[in-house]
Amino acid sequence: MPQTSAETGTGATEDTAFEIAVSTRNISKNFGDVEALNDLSLEFPLGQLTSLLGPSGCGKTTLLKIIAGLLEPTSGEVEVNGQKVTGPGPDRAFVFQDFALLPWASVIRNVAFGLELRGVARSEREAVAESYIKQVGLAGFENAYPHELSGGMRQRVGLARALAVDAEVLLMDEPFSAVDEQTRRKFQEDLLGLVQNQNKTFIFVTHSIEEAVYVSDQVAILLPRPSRVSEIIRPSSFRGKGVDNIRRDPEYLDIVDEIWTSLRRYVE
């Protein structure tokens, strides 16, 4: 059975003591009069993938951008590896929903862009970029431009760029929502491999229940008005059964159903 904890805050560490990579404490964020987040606390275990799942308007992307240091919380604080976040840092890399590639730059320059901004020498950063381009399966496209690639390939470039800076925490903002269904399934399988091999902490925003349950070690359900963490679900049994068996595992199906039941009334 899935372990669930209905309390916010320390829910994730209740049963098993995970090492915490990222924690957000009492985060509130207002945009003018609009309250996007209210006193939200959440912890993200090291080396695992945590999804932020919720209906639109629940502030999940806002929370991700606050963790990234792109937005400043109105109150509360974020810690990454015990360090307080005051802005973007080398310990976090971001994967964008709309890819955010530089259209005038080739694939290799896009992938190396994070390193370029860090002042890494050209030959060195291109060597690093090349190896990650290979790893995401884009070998041979180093000198192509983004407009020559399909949506899925563009997001592979975005992913390679995030991996190339070798940050401990990967922040992914609905990374697969703009690619087609088949590519998305492939991405989800690849992501599981990545989580296993990279020893990085992944924070993954999605609006797809199936996707969240499929890829996550821990799913945090966010609800809007007022924005809060309603539930943290840790799928326990199907992770080791291989990517092909997850979607027909009874626990997987139960969790998907259960989440839908609790989200249903928030969807207009």
Next chain:
Amino acid sequence: MMNRSLTLKVLSAVILFGAWEIAGHIPVSFAFPTFLESMGALMRMMGDGTMLDAYAETLRPLAVGIAISAFLGIALGIWVGLSRFFDWLFSPIFIVMQAAPLAALIPLLVLAYGIGLTSKVLVVCIMAMPVIVLNTAGAVRNTPDSIKEMGRSYLATDLDVILKIIIPAASPVIFAGLRLGISAGFIGAILAELKITPTGVGDIITYSRSIADYPSMYAAIFSIILLAVLFLNLLERIEAVLFKGNQRGYASD
């Protein structure tokens, strides 16, 4: 594909010049020479050095004016695009400048700056700069937020964001502004020579008209248009070399 575009260019030139030739033969007007007469006059003036002397004179205010408009215009445009305050401060000036009937204002310029190079450079700048500044500012302001955010998340400094993201992203529109501005600058240079003191190409136009040597007049007009077209083509090449990936639109298409 290159060949097809070249064929089309040659074809459209042939049609245009053919129509010109026919119109000259009808004739549309006593003052309208045929294409071949005009080309003959052009060859003659190029042969005897008239053209060379004229362009030595005309190119000075043109080159200085365009250089100032391009560099100052782009710099100001970036500034205006980045800061609401400078937008408020400068934009109205350039909007007024763009809308002003310049020919009517030239006497004022002459009053203030005399009939020398300064006035002519100013005319070129007033013609060229507003569209360069306004286009650049608009393009800078409209840089997609997501790539600026991407830059910041990968630790770009403010200067990095401007140099490596905003300027390249704005470059297609900046170049469009440059093209418009520079063609306006060519018009300004001739306007200055017609309205301030007849020198260079403007002198050939004025003088040929006064002695009814219409082929020479049209040859001079033709030559300045040709020069402008060649220059704009060069600009396009420069853009293609600098920002290769921009040629076919955006990744977000």
